[in-house]
Amino acid sequence: MKIYNTLSQKKEEFIPLEEGRVRMYVCGPTVYNYIHIGNARPAILFDTLRRYLEYLGYKVNYVSNFTDVDDKIIKKANEEGVTSTEISERYIKEFRTDMEALNIREATYHPKATEEIDGMIEMIETLIKKGYAYEKNGTVYYKTRSFKEYGKLSKKKIDDLEAGIRIAVSEEKEDSMDFVLWKPKKEGEPYWTSPWSDGRPGWHIECSVMSKKYLGDQIDIHAGGEDLVFPHHENEIAQSEAANGKEFAKYWMHNAFLNIDNKKMSKSDGNFFTVREICDQYDPQVVRFFMLNSHYRSQLNFSKDLVESAKNSLTRILTAVGQLEHLLKDDILTDKDISVSEQQLIIEAELLASKFIASMDDDFNTADAIAAIFELVKLANTNSTGESSKAFVQAIYDRIVKPCDILGIITSKKEELLAEEIEKLIEDRQNARKNKDFAKSDEIRNLLLEKGIVLEDTREGVRWKRS
Ligand code: AMP
Ligand code: ZN
Secondary structure, three states: OEEEEOOOOEEEEOOOOEOOEEEEEEOOOEOOOOOEHHHHHHHHHHHHHHHHHHHOOOEEEEEEOEEOOOHHHHHHHHHHOOOHHHHHHHHHHHHHHHHHHOOOOOOOEOOEHHHOHHHHHHHHHHHHHOOOEEEEOOEEEEOHHHOOOOOOOOOOOHHHHHHHOOOOOOOOOOOOOOEEEEEEOOOOOOOEEOOOOEEEEOHHHHHHHHHHHHHOOOEEEEEEEHHHHHHHHHHHHHHHHHHHOOOOEEEEEEEOOEEEOOEOOEOOOOEOOEHHHHHHHOOHHHHHHHHHOOOOOOOEEEOHHHHHHHHHHHHHHHHHHHHHHHHHHOOOOOOOOOOHHHHHHHHHHHHHHHHHHHHHHEOOOHHHHHHHHHHHHHHHHHHOOOOOOHHHHHHHHHHHHHHHHHOOOOOOOOOOOOHHHHHHHHHHHHHHHHOOOHHHHHHHHHHHHHOOEEEEEEOOEEEEEEO
16 A cells, blocks of 8 residues: 655555554544534544555554643633533543544544643653753743754744744743643643643643554554644654654655635634534535545535535445345345356456555545446446346445445445334234244344344333344
């Protein structure tokens, strides 16, 4: 697989640090509100990359943090008259709800900044000891110029950056480019005790520390939106490489931004949607499909028309899969031998399936990969009928469903039974038992289990619940 590395600004062959394993860190959200549709872009993309790497046979350790101490959280807590923890816990819960709706898998580790303060203090101490940081009046700063490679990710030069700073240099800092690692508390803020002051960490240090703790000093992939390249990721490199004495991440991946109606998303301008709002209007699968339908390094425009068009495209895929399932499951097809022309079509389908993989291998080009799925759908629609052989239909079905599965697109939902249908089946089962027709009663029990319904025999009768 080739990945475009922001660090080298080239597509590079992906070779993990350790054979068969991938260590991956994706900067997570600051939890002070519902996530917006732009935040969903990296979440969906990198979840899909993880799924693809697993498909390739790697064991992926996927870490994503929650920034649960931050000015915005504190501000919201003060506005509502509640604690910061109450705000962050509330929005972590809402975040998880959105992730589940979008079929984004839970990270291997999902650490919270507030639970990792000791590690942050330890790293800051190391940086001070090594001469990369200094303390002034309870604040600890990173001495940016002491890290000789500063700017290597964002391709910025410290001197140019410095020239662009117009604000008066703070008296405390030795250099205007120095950034905060630890700051003393202000009235009403959450704080932790440290050797320098009662206070809290800066934002950048949390990712360096959590990445080290859960993945080790060196990782394979570090990812996030392109706004994070500078200063966040540049500062993470400066901290981690200075503290650990090793290259931090091998591959840096950044998604381009999502705009709404060709404009930058902005709450005050009214062009701003939460994931929740959009998922109320569309099946979350449409949102997932929409995000994957363009390359992650291209800007993505979000508009009602474009989402509608993604909805129609997804429906075409799901309808084709539904039709193949119908042929396979409803006793329509006979077990006749596969014909020569069908064999030829399977070879074509196999080539399209390889096209899907080749696109994914080419810097995770999900847009081209989806185009290959559409060619498969076309092949299926024109060639599978009630006259087809079962082996042929199964082969085409497998070649469409697998790539969808890799993309996290659910092709066949378990049909949910309605409560009254369940009650009716339970009654039938009770009758079967009364008549000592245990084969039938077992059959009903298994059917219910298949549909995710678990039965419990109690003194008051049979109870059921969805598993
Ligand atoms: P934040 O909570 O602002 O730190 O954002 C969480 C993630 O969403 C980061 O990876 C950001 O780079 C990313 N992000 C924020 N806004 C957008 C957007 N409009 N389009 C794409 N990604 C975004
Ligand atoms: Zn980060």
